[in-house]
Amino acid sequence: MSGVDVTAVAKNYGATKVLTDITQNFESGTFTSLLGPSGSGKTTLLRIIAGFVAPDEGAVRIAGADVTGVPVHARNIGMVFQSYALFPHMSVAANVGFGLGRRGIRGKAAKAQVDEALEMVRLPGFGGRYPRQLSGGQQQRVALARAIVIRPDVLLLDEPLSALDRRLRQEMQVELLRIQRESGLTTIFVTHDQEEALTLSDKVAILDRGRIVQMGRPAEVYERPRTRFAAEFLGDANFLTGKVRGSAVEIAGATIMTEDRLPAEGATVTLAVRPEKIAIRPAETARSGAVENSLPATVSSVIYTGTALTYMLRSGDLHLKVFAQNSDGSPLAAGSAVVLSWSARHSVMVEG
């Protein structure tokens, strides 16, 4: 089988555990994002797969072959770096052709492949230029062409877009996705940008302190975060902690329903509720019983951003955040009494 398999990989730097017991399959042809804050080990994991870092334990298999002891140059990987890392003394064509040369492909055959790769990253005819003559976005496209032209078994992207400005980044995200789809390369993408990860990926892996805490399709990870960390890092969440009472959870006097399977009566659990899943209505117009969960609250403040509104609210001791569309142009004032409501399936039970 192809794709990338990481088995029981661990890496320590001195007493610092950078990665702990990582076992994960990156399916062939999929685009997987490694998402986590700095220090979570996502870059180290990528560098272990690339071969720049040797794991203390565990094994790495690329396209079915065990490459744990194989040096970088023999791994057939394509890698794109945050700093582009183009060879400044070589033309664009020479940069893109570098990996081909290492594989013994030279002359006409190489030129054809280089042209094709430049075509793919939409830089046809740029072969004669030098990196310093290109914009940041163009340089990154060259870096991408250089990495894919060798038809690697896996494409490794180390925060390749974070040096670009916002507009260019969005443009490149689209390009990246298109190129990945066209080339069908197994791609592993390191980022700390959650939006980027959600937009691009077939799968998102959330890393926290050297572990993959959750991996799945973006919607799955977003809608059903397994841990408090995952819920918090990917998007925003309100956390409600209370005790199990029958088939519901009693939180600050209110009874909150969830569709998740609850532990035994009396156990303490935390429910995560996404701010955009909560409907907000003035107390006087609220109709109870329409949805499973409702909670009276008071608006503490409103953040007005034009298209959307962010309400900061209090309900007893609880602090809550709610995103609302600015549909009628008259946001609720601070101090207004409101009722918050959401459906039971949006109360997601999370660990820790």
Added chain:
Amino acid sequence: MLTKLRTNPGVYDVVLINSARSQQAAGEDLLTPLDLANYSNASGLAPALRDNAYLKTDGKLYGVSWVWGMNALAIRDGMDKPESYAALAAPEYKNNVALFDDAVTMIGVGAFLSGQDMNDPKDLDAVAEKLKAMKPNVKLLWSSEDQWNKAFSAGEFDLSVYWSGAAVRSQRKFQLPLHFVVPKEGAIGWLDSLSIPATSQNQEAAAKFINYMIDPKFYVEWATKIGAPASANEKAMEELPADDLNRDIHKPEYIETMTLMAPLPDDRRTAFNNLWQEVKAFYAA
């Protein structure tokens, strides 16, 4: 020295001048003629030095000979003393010779070997031929006494063109096992003399000072306590201890056989330098 004399009239009362420059200074009327009768210690001066032609201009004496020395050969103890400078090219000293990196001295040696006047060799090609013949023997060209001492003590060569004064010091200070040898062709000599500038305001005191400088008593003190070049005063040399190295090396008979370095006209000096440069390049090639 001459420049100082020219530009500072009246400042100096006694000047030390190499014999090769004496006539030039006298010719420019920078010096006072001297009468040796006024110098009680002059009676001991070696006649060959005292009456040296280089100290005289138009029959008048302008300098009192004071100290002298020689460039000749030094050989490691226990080896046969060479009789001629020809040893420098002899096969038994293959890669075992050090030459003094000095154009005048080495052209002098070459002139001796080709039977010419060391101060005015007419046939420079013959000089060059003699010097180039030393190539297989030449291990190094020394330019400082310190360098010579280090190389000799490391056993890098056994035979060398060397200074008499340096030979004394090398034996005295470093106990280096060497003999200073003056071959049959004679040594290349130098002589320093003391003169009184024409502009001196204290001619009498100057004469007294010069007389003191050639006093054997002063010389013995100087030579034994501090170390000095050979004195031009034979009596002074005789008063040194019998086993004194300085006395041993600077034998009075060498004064007779040595050739003093003469004043060189500029073009001859340049020719000497160019020839020596060429010989060195030949050694290196």
Added chain:
Amino acid sequence: MPPEASAAGLPATRRRMPSWLATAALLLPSYAWLTLAVLLPLAAMFAFSFLHATPLGNKPVVWTLEQYRAFYDQPYLLGVAWASLSIGLWTTGICAVVGFAAALALVRATAGRARETLLILVLLPFWTNGLVRVFSWTMVIREGGFLDVFVRWFWPSAPSLGFLYTTPAIVLGLVHGYLPYMVLTCYIALLSVDEAVIEAAQSLGARWWTVLFKILVPLAAPGLVTGAILIFVPVIGAFMEPRILGGRVGVTMGTVIEDQFTQAFNWPLGSALAFTMLAVVLAVFATFSGVLRRSATT
């Protein structure tokens, strides 16, 4: 402009000082110093080179071009010049290889304090007296010197490895003295090479020698060229090392020129020879830099 107007306008003019004037004002001290310390003495020497004899005493000053005929009148000087050039090329070449390797090791294999300490060790030859440095080599490489003693420790009947008074001895002494230039210039050049560039090459399948010759050497080329110039120029003029370590073979343009100044007292010839060498070196560099520039743009 009337005086009151200029007084009133002073703050404004000060702010609006033309940029060329500001540049000139800023450059002035360094150029003044350069003129004083380098150009004037050089100009004096250049003037000397057209004299018949060293201008001393009351000899008449005679202007002539004869000194520049030296290579024609004394053809053996061509051999000497060739020997100097070859010593220069060997020294520069060895410095380039060793210096680049040392700089690479400093940049890639060390960090922090260890790197600083090693850098200082590399610079040590700079701070030792040149004469001491050269003489200490004579003790090591002469027959029966430290080198022989060391080898015979392991192999008592070893033949002497002493090579004092040979051209390699001169090159060794010069390499030792001038290596720090190359280490420093390469070190600075290599410091600016992005680690990711090397990793990118590896990820594309480059082995260490490909990384070295296709990435590191070309990227550090400015350092190598600067180092080579810094070394080559003084080395072909060096006289101490050839004199002390070269023995009989230690005749170079450096010693010939030095002899003219110290022994022969023929400053005009010394100057003329020095300027001839300078012209040759500049011509070589001009050609070389032209080639470099062309190869950089194609």
